[in-house]
Amino acid sequence: MGSGTVINIQKYSVHDGPGIRTTVFFKGCPLKCWWCHNPESQNQKYEIMFFQERCTGCGACLKRCPQKAIELQDGYPKIDETKCILCGKCTDFCPNSAKEYVGKDVSVQELMKEIIKDEVFYNESNGGVTFSGGEPLIYSDFLEEVLKRCKTRGIHTAVDTSGFASWDKFEKIADKVDLFLYDLKLMDNEKHVKYMGVENVNILENLKKLSDKGYNIYVRMPIVAGVNDDDENVDEAIEFISSLNIIQVNLLPYHKMGMDKYKRLKMEYKLTGQEKPSNERMAEIKDKFKKAGIRVEIGG
Ligand code: SF4
Ligand code: SF4
Structure with missing residues (x-):
């Protein structure tokens, strides 16, 4: 189940x-x-959606990434997918909600609720x-x-x-x-x-x-x-x-x-x-x- x-x-x-x-x-x-x-x-699989228009290039997500998978390129964060473990931390800490985590596991009980x-x-x-x-x-x-x-x-x-x-x-x-x-x-x-x-x-x-x-x-x-x-x-x-x-x-x-x-x-x-x-x-x-x-x- x-x-x-x-x-x-x-x-x-x-x-x-x-x-x-x-x-x-x-x-x-x-x-x-x-x-x-x-x-x-x-x-x-889970994914990260990036809303470039909201991103100010502040770099906060780079510092939060435990995998050091993000670097700034042309002023915007770029994720190295070979390093990313899709933990979602960069989405939690973005002050501008420029990243959104897509996908959530739900149990039968949670969904029924x-x-x-x-x-x-x-x-x-x-x-x-x-x-x-x-x-x-x-x-x-x-x-x-x-x-x-x-x-x-x-x-x-x-x-x-x-x-x-x-x-x-x-x-x-x-x-x-x-x-x-x-x-x-x-x-x-x-x-x-x-x-x-x-x-x-x-x-x-x-x-x-x-x-x-x-x-x-x-x-x-x-x-x-x-x-x-x-x-x-x-x-x-x-x-x-x-x-x-x-x-x-x-x-x-x-x-x-x-x-x-x-x-x-x-x-x-x-x-x-x-x-x-x-x-x-x-x-x-x-x-x-x-x-x-x-x-x-x-x-x-
Ligand atoms: S999802 Fe996690 S591992 Fe991937 S880039 Fe964001 S913080 Fe780094
Ligand atoms: S924390 Fe958000 S606004 Fe700052 S660089 Fe990362 S995605 Fe852009």
Whole structure:
């Protein structure tokens, strides 16, 4: 059972399933989507985020580092990753909050304590708790235990997943999940490898199996212009979804929120020059789903 590493436990979420919810964002994801707006959730290891605009180059963090892993370069602290043990001391002692430690291990009891705090809001709004990420199924044993305890208390549970996990992990948790929020990004396998870093075969198979077994599923489809908004991909997704038993599709237009985080984590943002898909294109795609008899919403 152990612990789970989270980046955030967000209260009062209204976009991660029905009602008012607490969303638990786990750290670690097997996919590396080019447009990911939570890049700090990709790496399972702890990380240090650096906000250069807040840094005055005072050097306080250099003195606090037990590993002598930091030196000033061009007036800013640079961490030597070969020496850094991710102890987080440099974040604690920065007077300007220019460094932020990303990642926190939580036990089942600690997480339940947080979830239970807002039980009254879940009850009043038909909400609950959503496990997201990153990929929550990376922590399948831990997740199973938390889900079990939520079910015992009657708390509605949703799992937001990339679908990229072995089927036995889905089997372990599925009976304790009231709703799957299942990402479907690209039908073409080669393009999927290019933009997500992994094949989509097992993602499609797992979705089919969940559907065949009658679990409640919302399919979430990010729409990224020039990547997956073409008729070919949309039509193929519609054909596949039509063969399944899902409740609804949520079309999520690409946005640039989270772009700054890449610089702060020294990661590359590969989707440069990308704009939000037009309202007209979003409406056309929505219409295609509707015409195929699929319940569909933009956003959510
Ligand atoms: S996390 Fe710890 S070891 Fe790494 S640079 Fe900061 S103080 Fe040094
Ligand atoms: S302590 Fe903070 S403000 Fe000072 S050099 Fe380090 S990161 Fe910059």
